[in-house]
Amino acid sequence: MNYYFITGSSKGLGKALVDLLLKNESNFIYGLSRTRSVKHERFVHAAIDLSKLDEVLSFQFPTLADVDKIVLINNAGVVGDVKRVGDIENQQIIDCYNLNLIAPTILMNNFVAKYKSLDCTKMIINISSGAGRNPIDGWNVYCSTKAGLDMFSQVLNEEINIDNTSFKVLSLAPGIIDTDMQSQIREAKSSDFSTLEKFIKFKEQGDLIDPNVTATQILRFVNEKELQGKVLCSVRELG
Numbered sequence: 001m002n003y004y005f006i007t008g009s010s011k012g013l014g015k016a017l018v019d020l021l022l023k024n025e026s027n028f029i030y031g032l033s034r035t036r037s038v039k040h041e042r043f044v045h046a047a048i049d050l051s052k053l054d055e056v057l058s059f060q061f062p063t064l065a066d067v068d069k070i071v072l073i074n075n076a077g078v079v080g081d082v083k084r085v086g087d088i089e090n091q092q093i094i095d096c097y098n099l100n101l102i103a104p105t106i107l108m109n110n111f112v113a114k115y116k117s118l119d120c121t122k123m124i125i126n127i128s129s130g131a132g133r134n135p136i137d138g139w140n141v142y143c144s145t146k147a148g149l150d151m152f153s154q155v156l157n158e159e160i161n162i163d164n165t166s167f168k169v170l171s172l173a174p175g176i177i178d179t180d181m182q183s184q185i186r187e188a189k190s191s192d193f194s195t196l197e198k199f200i201k202f203k204e205q206g207d208l209i210d211p212n213v214t215a216t217q218i219l220r221f222v223n224e225k226e227l228q229g230k231v232l233c234s235v236r237e238l239g
């Protein structure tokens with residue numbers, strides 16, 4: 001069996017990944033999110049608020065048998081308070097760092113500890129963003145969480161190479177996707193976010209990608225060795 005652990009499995013990109021993976025009878029999925037939207041015999045839901053670190057710390061990866069592949073997809077994320085530094089609510093800073101960066105880091109740490117001795121394909125896919133590689137005003141916290149995820153992935157890759165632990169780690173920018181996150185971005189004030197108009201136009205012009213299309217692209221990175229050459233990658237490489 002192939003086992004997938006997917007955070008943010010209830011909607012948007014995470015839900016599209018779950019729906020696509022469930023089409024293959026060899027896939028079993030653990031979804032981690034606050035709400036549940038999938039019911040399936042090969043889907044187990046863990047109700048967890050990933051911005052609350054005590055809940056993250058209490059999540060235990062299960063002992064698995066008969067494993068061909070295990071994949072952790074750190075997908076849950078929020079853009080957070082789109083505001084200038086000085087105007088951001090401090091609790092929003094804490095919640096956004098917890099959800100976007102600290103929770104994935106703890107999950108990676110526990111995933112590697114639990115499964116390092118398993119003899120199977122072992123992968124971590126961190127859903128990053130172009131915003132972690134290019135600064136966007138008003139998105140200070142979001143950009144820095146994604147940059148942190150990119151760097152953590154690169155350092156983990158160094159360790160994997162040195163220690164020969166046979167994990168594969170990618171930090172993958174998924175492009176612009178037509179999800180609730182984009183609706184939230186469009187609700188920001190232009191005084192807090194100078195490129196608001198550009199994001200409104202993405203929606204109006206039909207530039208936002210259907211999450212099912214993006215999920216298919218992400219699974220190509222999971223399954224095609226030729227796409228796994230660099231830790232920092234983007235669906236835009238697929239052309």
Ligand SMILES: NC(=O)c1ccc[n+]([C@@H]2O[C@H](COP(=O)([O-])OP(=O)(O)OC[C@H]3O[C@@H](n4cnc5c(N)ncnc54)[C@H](OP(=O)(O)O)[C@@H]3O)[C@@H](O)[C@H]2O)c1
Nearest residue numbers: 008010011012013033034035049050076077176177179181
């Ligand atoms: N949309 C884009 O254009 C875009 C672009 C670049 C990168 N990304 C990245 O892609 C990933 C998915 O984003 P999306 O657009 O699919 O967002 P979305 O539609 O808003 O979905 C976010 C998912 O994260 C979960 N989540 C949010 N807060 C949570 C919490 N505190 N605890 C547990 N789960 C939580 C939500 O589930 P519950 O509400 O049920 O908890 C939901 O399943 C994110 O990492 C995002 O940064 C998106």
